Amino acid sequence: MAKRRSNDEGKALVEQFQASGLSRTQFAAREGISPQTLQRWIQKVQGGETQSVETRFVEVVESQSSGVVIRVGEVEVRINGLPSPDYLARVVQGLGA
Secondary structure, eight states: OOOOOOHHHHHHHHHHHHHHOOOHHHHHHHHTSOHHHHHHHHHHHTTTOOOOOOOOOOEEEEOTTSEEEEEETTEEEEEESOOOHHHHHHHHHHTTO
């Protein structure tokens, strides 16, 4: 049977997730919970509100140096190697796209 958490435990779990830098899936796996459980706690802690995120497309181009180039407006970021989709999403989010 799944462990029931108090509101304080749920809030602490969300704070740990936010400080972890991990994706929801990665954090949930590390904590032994489902991503849906983590999402429910995030919503509960935020007062039932989810953050609204505007979806935009950004150009991601495979470079000849086996990496990627992300262009957002006038900003161009080059990343060597093949980063994970979660990492790319954090980079794009950090660029304000």
